[in-house]
Amino acid sequence: MIRGRVMGEVWATKKAPRLAGRKLILVAETCITAGAERPTGRVVVATDLLDAARGDTVVVAFGSGARNAECPGSRDVLVDAAVVQIVDGSSTPGAD
Amino acid sequence: MILGRVIGQCWATRQASRLDGQKLLLVQPLAWYDPDHQADHLVCVDPVGAEVGQDVVVCMGLPARLAAGDTRTPVEASIAAIVDGVELYPDTAEGPAFAFAPGRAPETLRQNPGAST
Numbered sequence: 001m002i003r004g005r006v007m008g009e010v011w012a013t014k015k016a017p018r019l020a021g022r023k024l025i026l027v028a029e030t031c032i033t034a035g036a037e038r039p040t041g042r043v044v045v046a047t048d049l050l051d052a053a054r055g056d057t058v059v060v061a062f063g064s065g066a067r068n069a070e071c072p073g074s075r076d077v078l079v080d081a082a083v084v085q086i087v088d089g090s091s092t093p094g095a096d
Numbered sequence: 097m098i099l100g101r102v103i104g105q106c107w108a109t110r111q112a113s114r115l116d117g118q119k120l121l122l123v124q125p126l127a128w129y130d131p132d133h134q135a136d137h138l139v140c141v142d143p144v145g146a147e148v149g150q151d152v153v154v155c156m157g158l159p160a161r162l163a164a165g166d167t168r169t170p171v172e173a174s175i176a177a178i179v180d181g182v183e184l185y186p187d188t189a190e191g192p193a194f195a196f197a198p199g200r201a202p203e204t205l206r207q208n209p210g211a212s213t
Contacts, residue, residue, distance in 0.1 A: 008184040010099065010153060012177035016143050016163055019176045024153060026099070026127075026184070043127035045097040045153050054185045063157055078159045078176045081097050 001061045002042070003087065004029040006052045010045055018078035022047040022070070025083070027060050032092045046081040059085035097176055098138070098154040099202065100125045102146050106139065114169045121146060121175065123154055126202055140173040151179035151202040179204060 008026035015022075029042040046060045047070060061069055066082035104122035108115075119142045138154060141164040146152050153176045160174035161167050182202045 011181045012179050015177040045099050078155050078163050080155050080157050
């Protein structure tokens with residue numbers, strides 16, 4: 001899982017049947033160094049069921065964790081990255 | 097998932113039997129992706145019908161095998177969606193600055209009018 005910030009959106013009308021109807025957002029992974037949040041350059045397209053707004057800090061799960069976020073226990077959804085948490089706060093003692 | 101652009105297609109007569117009838121596209125990632133092996137592009141099966149030059153979203157792993165048939169299909173990446181538009185929120189005061197690698201910005205990229213680029 002990574003922690004990142006919502007930085008964009010992706011629209012697609014033509015989707016694979018197993019991905020139909022899911023909202024796709026762009027999440028840029030960020031890390032805290034010297035007290036400042038810095039992008040690491042990694043950007044992931046993730047599906048979003050929690051309606052993360054613009055600029056929210058979120059946690060994105062990958063692989064089967066992402067599929068469980070979409071519909072628990074099913075392997076039938078074409079997702080490998082999904083927002084699982086909208087972060088209210090996080091502490092990284094010693095990093096600042 | 098990975099944002100990428102379709103740069104080509106590959107077809108073969110001698111291939112794994114489960115790949116018969118599958119359309120394979122060459123996709124170049126527009127943003128970061130984390131390959132198991134160092135690679136410049138991905139070869140993906142295409143259940144959606146993308147063409148060369150279109151921006152697509154690629155899904156990796158087990159769902160790609162399910163999209164191409166069943167879990168015994170020898171694939172690792174599948175095209176999940178054809179991108180109509182990508183919107184990058186402007187550099188919100190606290191948002192991270194991000195720019196696509198040179199020459200790899202999606203064609204349908206739309207920066208918000210308030211964008212400071």
